[in-house]
Amino acid sequence: MRASRALGLSPRAAAALGLFLAVMLLLPFLVNAYIVSVLVVVLFAAYFGQSWNIMTGFAGQLSLGHALYVGLGAYTSAALFVHFGLTPWLGMIAGMAVAALAGSAIAALSFRFRVGGVYFALLTIAFAEFTRILFDHFGWVGATEGLFLPVANLAHDDPVRLRGSPVMFYYLLLVLSLAALVLSHSLLDRRVGYYWQAIREDEEAARALGIDVFRYKIAAMALSAAMTALGGTLLAFYDNNLYPDTVFAMGRSIEIIIAPIIGGLGTLFGPIVGAFLLTGLGETMTNLSTYFEISGLKQWFYGAALLAIVALQPSGLWPWLSRALGLWERRR
């Protein structure tokens, strides 16, 4: 609403962000292939968290079924590629459209009948699960047998067909996450961002102001779903195999929401900070878990991290961290 606030970055914050970006750009040259593959997982978590954050963090509508949009994006683009050789860049757009449509339909159905809060969250789980089962029987995309993409030639990166090494995906995800950051920031500063905040804080008050609550909630859902689907396409072409039970897994929906909650729900940098901390340490835990032959260390760690955040710093790590470092002056 007010351009004067511009980016809201203090010189110190701008320097910190620049430094962070520079490190991220150079990182693949400095670390081994394993670390790069971990960083890819981190960036996926960051980007999915950013996408989810728009709907739940900004507009306040709790989705516990975002795996649905990951899956729709992944399957749409992969199936179009496998069956028609369509470039994933177009398949990606198709996937985003499908996801946005699905998200809007679910939102419209729920909000039309005044399903909100916990019941809405349950409904998002239901739709994700229902779609997973549907895909289990969807022969054209391989059903439970899975859908496979031709094996990538790791020696030669082909960004046009999204075939290539983890390093290529690393950079693509970095750009994507940065784009999501810029988009989120610009949305928060616009009318729509203020309306989402109003809806999140007090839906009745928003309605009393004459905000078309229904429309803005659907917009949040559609955008969040489309962004998630875009990540889904990258995931499909990174993993090269898709099974309904892993792509649409309930566990994925939960993993998507943990990073932004730990990092700071509704904040710009929260999902990114949360992803680095959580996925980074989570991966370490998985390794320790293998090394010491104790299973489930990662899950324990996620649980402990969530408990600690809820108990000690419920608004997330980022608001606290940015205050402590004197990086961020604005409130969001």
Place this chain on the structure above:
Amino acid sequence: MLEIAGLDLFYGDAQALDGVSLSVAAGEIVAIVGANGAGKSSLIRTVFGMERPHRGSIRFEGREIAGEPPHRICNLGIGQVAEGRQVFPNMTVRENLEMGATPPRARAGASAAMARVLALFPHLSERRRQLAGTLSGGEQQMLAIARCLMGQPRLVMLDEPSLGLAPVVAEEVFRVVRELNRRDGLTLVLVEQNVVQSLTLAHRGYVLENGRIVMEGGGAELLADDRVRRAYIGL
């Protein structure tokens, strides 16, 4: 300006409004008084499109608005200050006011409206960079009213504006209401449990009981009525 006829509203099986008819002329302050649960808030919510009436008509400036969604009704020129103030605590005073300029009709004139509103509420003007959550209850009520004015309404409905405020502060709220009416010619509907003050202020009043209008008349006239005095003022 506002004509309501035969309005019925049910929450499930419970009837909240039972054949309510009333009218508000341009330039009037109309008070709707009644006990808790009499249907006062339901009436305001129904006019504003937040509840869908089962029967009856609501006409605003000659146009039927029953069943229209709130954002359309708001854009036609009806403003609402909901019960419990409902300012956004994590936004500044100024941002709260900007949020008030939501109806498309009010966007073009938003900066002029802002200047007017800040002049009308100098207290808010001093605090426009402050978070709304740090304001006192009375200031928040003023902010809620000011925010509503940002939408440039011709009719404003206030739901319990004095609720939870100290008497002196409530007095101040009523003074603002009177001034908006006298100076700017704003039409106001006031829903209140504070029967004496609202009927003193209003040109006309309606008494709502169990979802029905049981009495209507001039503000002073109702205030002098024995039944009103016995039931609501305890005299």
